[in-house]
Amino acid sequence: MENIIQEYKQDEESTYHTWFLNNDERLKAFRSIRKSLTKVIVEIESGTFGNDFKGSSLETVLSAISEQKQVFDGAAHAFYWKPKLRIPDIYENESNKRAFGRFLKVCMEAMNEEQILSEIRKLNGLNIKGLGPATANILYFLHPTWFPPFNTAIVKGFNVLFSKKKKLGSWDSYLEMREIIIAKNNNHRYSLSKDLGAFAGLLFEIGSNRLVLENNALNFLEIDKEKIHKALNKRHKEVQEDEKEESAHSEMQYYLAKLGQSLGYRVWIARNDHKRAWGNQPLGEWSIKDLKLDKFPEAVLDTVSLIDVLWLDQANNIVSGFEVEKSTSIYSGILRLNDLALSLNTGKNQFYLVAPDHREKEIRAQLLRPSFQNLETLNISYILFKDLRCDCDAMCKFGNDISVLHKICKTV
Helix, strand or coil: CHHHHHHHHHCCCCHHHHHHHCCHHHHHHHHHHHHHHHHHHHHHHHCCCCCCCCCCHHHHHHHHHHCCCHHHCCCCHHHCCECCCCECCCCCCHHHHHHHHHHHHHHHHCCCHHHHHHHHHHHHHCCCCCCCHHHHHHHHHHCCCCCCCCCHHHHHHHHHHHCCCCCCCCHHHHHHHHHHHHHHHHHCCCCCCCCCHHHHHHHHHHHCCCCCCCCCHHHHHHCCHHHHHHHHHHHHHHHHHHHHHHHHHHHHHHHHHHHHHHCCCEEEECHHHCCCEECCEEHHHHCCCCCCCCCCCHHHHHHHCCCCEEEECCCCCEEEEEEECCCCCHHHHHHHHHHHHHHHCCCCCEEEEEECHHHHHHHHHHHCCHHHHCCCCCEEEEEEHHHHHHHHHHHHHHCCCHHHHHHCCECC
16 A cells, blocks of 8 residues: 555645645635635525525535536536526525535534544435435535545545445445544555545545556556556646646746735735745735734635735735636635625625636636626726736836736726
């Protein structure tokens, strides 16, 4: 087992590195998902949730989860409303809907894992058609040290590694898997992490046939070699694209910091990005050293400190916030800006998504979603990379305040 873990960790393109370890978006997602889940619970309790997945607050939660790299790709599929099959039966059946809401609320507020295990057994006992352990992906983002994520590749990897035959759609199988995963993770706690995402990533790599063991060697050989080569090339290309995006991300943060300072604002760069550099200059040198905001709860301040760029006036009031979008961060970015808007509660602040040129249509489509159109406190526009890159120096020279952004920003 230790050899398998070390092989997993030494592969620079494994999910251990690309998703679990070197992925700031994963860490940023936890509070955003928790915050959005609160809205799901409130809507179910108040009877305003609706009868479809599309456009719902639950879609916002699952879309934010699905953004989390390879491991969660497709996490939302289990919750799509399939009208012919009437599954999952939590949209039209009010009793099931309320039961699902109660389950989410208890899990969210739980102080120990036994409370959640009890709720899982209750939910399983209701036999709600189509509502299976895919829900565990939500549980992971609520309690990452108690519950591992769950999908097809993870189950396949588990069955290969431990010579089991666990079923994908069974809560009983999930709970049995969970016990074994926690036990094995405890045995190798110094090699992996208390966060069960690291172990889940290992199972994902085995189930995806990227990590070959004796138990799945035959399966690996029987798979079309062209498909294997294609899968490996896809992961390699994803890693290369991530590196390009990180570079562009830092570049945009640099322009926003430079522009903000030239307009007379104090600038904050996301605390986890201070050591990143653009043009051999650490981004932290453009940022104030500490973000101190009055009347912000500690949990909210922790989220706000992860927003890519903030502009503050000399009295330390937030003027605006900017989220630089990458291929996997639209939902999470909007949710963080909404969290900030709700905390400020002025309705006067303007917030911005800064997006690659080729993603303009996608950004517009996301902002037109009903779940985002109904965010009354969030005034959000977007700025394209090319415009910020091209016009930054001119705005620095001729701009007086934030209104200079009106020349390049676009509003849906």
